[in-house]
Structure formats: structure tokens, C-alpha cells
Amino acid sequence: MKITRIETFLLKAPLGEERFWSSQASFPERKSLLVRIDTDAGLSGWGEAGQYGPAEPVASQIHDVFAPMLLGEEARQPAVHWDLMYSRTRDFGAKGSTIEAISGLDIALWDLIGRFHEAPIWELLGGAFRRTVETYATGLYYRGPDPTDLAAGLTQLREEAARYREEGFSAVKAKIGLLPPRDDLERIAAIREAIGDDILLLADANHAYNTHVACTVARELERFRIYWFEEPVVPEDLEGYRRVRASTTIAIAGGECEHTRYGFVRWFAAHALDIAQPDPTAAGGFTELARICAAASAFHVQCLPHVWGSGVALAAGLQLLATIPPAPYTASPRAPYTEPLLEWDANPNPLRTEVLEEPIVPREGKVQVPDGPGLGIRIDERAVARYTVAQRCSE
Ligand SMILES: [Mg+2]
Structure with a gap:
């Protein structure tokens, strides 16, 4: 061929x-x-x-x-x-x-x-550990005509967070880092109040902080039972990652701007991460993501791929996620403690649904891993x- x-x-x-x-x-x-x-x-x-x-x-x-x-x-x-x-x-x-x-x-x-x-890609990669995947909603960004308007942001966040709860998501991720930490913590408090105690809350700074600010923010985030703190500092600063990680009980996630196993293994050797987030469309495709996930497992780092883009990127993330072993194995698999979570970008994006003849859409926060050949999708x-x-x- x-x-x-x-x-x-x-x-x-x-x-x-x-x-x-x-x-x-x-x-x-x-x-x-x-x-x-x-x-x-x-x-x-x-x-x-x-x-x-x-x-x-x-x-x-x-x-x-x-x-x-x-x-x-x-x-x-x-x-x-x-x-x-x-x-x-x-x-x-x-x-x-x-x-x-x-x-x-x-x-x-x-x-x-x-x-x-x-055959589906998951089969060619050795099989699926799961055929249903739990997702987390990535949303709760800064929106509106003035994204720095705290009062307007709080109103909008409460509505958006309540919507994710009604839609059945068991985990949601919020952005921090655009506003001063005190204002961002008010945003996190509003979200926690809106989703209640049972939904997992994750915070993503997109590397907005210096190490000392990130350590302070991490300590404050503990009050809101944040499960992971994503990209606290710039990706070049592995020592900063290590210091933030040592300062908090919150899991530290990162790696969406890293590439290949050569890049990721430096993070693993530096003990910089609890959760690695390679993006299949950016870090090397299926061939390299399988190697990155293998390297992560050797360092006991959980691998939860970053997923962002059209329905094609989403389908690739889903195929890969099916093949990631539980970390660690238990008789009672549970996302995200042992099972991987699929990132569901909940922001507006017609390319996520319209380019697929049968769009991938979560129901009660879960998606099915398709059986069809390859990515398991048909392109419109x-x-x-x-x-x-x-x-x-x-x-
Ligand atoms: Mg991120």
C-alpha cells in the first residue's frame, strides 16, 4: 500500500x-x-x-x-x-x-x-483496557467583553459550572493565572460552591507563575480540594516544577508543550510531575505517545493525554486513552485515581463535532471508544x- x-x-x-x-x-x-x-x-x-x-x-x-x-x-x-x-x-x-x-x-x-x-487503532496497539472512558470538562475560561472583570466572571462561572454538574461530568477544569491570585481564588471558590463537593475540580495556570507564586497559589488551592494543578510554572523550569510539587499535596500536571520521549524523560527523571499530559497531535502521534506513556509508567507517573482540536484530535486521544493501563492496578478501577480521564474541551468549537459524520459527544460525562477501523470515525x-x-x- x-x-x-x-x-x-x-x-x-x-x-x-x-x-x-x-x-x-x-x-x-x-x-x-x-x-x-x-x-x-x-x-x-x-x-x-x-x-x-x-x-x-x-x-x-x-x-x-x-x-x-x-x-x-x-x-x-x-x-x-x-x-x-x-x-x-x-x-x-x-x-x-x-x-x-x-x-x-x-x-x-x-x-x-x-x-x-x-481494526481500530486500540487493537493494533495491543488492546483496550476500557471501552467506556470518563471525561472531564475543560472550560471555565475567562470570557465576556472584559475577561478581567471579576464580578461578571463570577456570575458567568457559576452558571457554566452548574451546567457541567447538570450534564453529569464528574470532573471539571478551570483556568487560573490571568487575574491576580486573590481574584483567581475567588473564581475557584465560586466554582467549588456551584459544583458542590462531589465533583473533582482541576486548576490550569498555563504556566503563568513564578515558582514562589505558584507555591503560594498551590497552598491556597488546597482549601478547595483541587485534584491537580496544571502547568504551574514555565515548562523549561523543571526545578520550579519539582519545588511546587514538593510544596503541596495537590498532584502536579504538565507537559502539553513538551515533545517526544526525549523531552518527557527529562521531566520524569527530575521527578517534576505526578501527571504527564502529552498531546497526540503535538508530542509525536501514536508511535511516540505509546513510548512516552511507557516511559511515564516506568517512573510511576500517570499519563493523561492533552486533547484539544477538532473531532480528529479527539478521536486520536480516545483511541490512545483506551490503551493506557490502570495506574496502579486495583480490583476497583476508578477515574482519575487509577483510570485515565479523557479531556473534553467544552468550549465552543464547531470543528469538534461538524467534521465527524457521527460526532463524539459525552453522555453523563462518559464516551464510548469506537469499534470502527483506524480512528473509528468517518470524516464529513x-x-x-x-x-x-x-x-x-x-x-
Ligand atoms: Mg492545559
């Missing part, structure tokens, strides 16, 4: 008044870079590449750097292609958009071999065309 064609689709969906903010940036639109690989067997595989920066440099690497390596080659060997793509770009790649490009191609190749063998190509603002093709 030879690779005959590689196509990328840059999808954009403007959010208008629904735009939202994290501590780092505003989100005026949702965007995704989808990858399709065609073969001489008539089968096509889909992937998604990158989440964080502009998609154009990622598309450029797919077409200008990697397509010449892949066109005409056998498709049924993603790990071989991964190693060649990584090794031949080591001198200028190894991180960032280069690995995002490799990730999108790798996901599309795994989707292809799944379609070739008529008319929806892809509707949102595509730039398209490139290599053949």
Missing part, C-alpha cells in the same frame, strides 16, 4: 462574541490543521497536526520537508517513517512545529493501517470544505 498523495486542510471557525481567554492568549477562532494521506490501495487516512501556534509553518513542514520522504513509500510502517522523519530533521527540528507535522502524519498513517486491517468532507481556508497538496 504505497503513499500517493498528502493533503492538508487548514480549518478556521471564528468565534465572534464567544471568544475566550486563558492566562496566555485569547481564542478569537478555533482552528485545526487536518492531514489526509491517500494510497494506491484506494484507502485514505486522516490525522491532525499541532494545536498551539500558527498552522502554516506546520503545513509547510508536512509538504516541503516530509512529503518528499513519504511519497511512493509503503504506508504500513508508521514507526519506521517516524524514525526516519525524526532522524532526518534532528539538526533543525526535534521540537515544536516539526514534531507537530510528524504527529499529524503519524496519526494519518495509523488510521490508514487500521483501515487496511479493518463537506464540513471540512466548508471550514477550509487554505489547502495544500503533495503528490
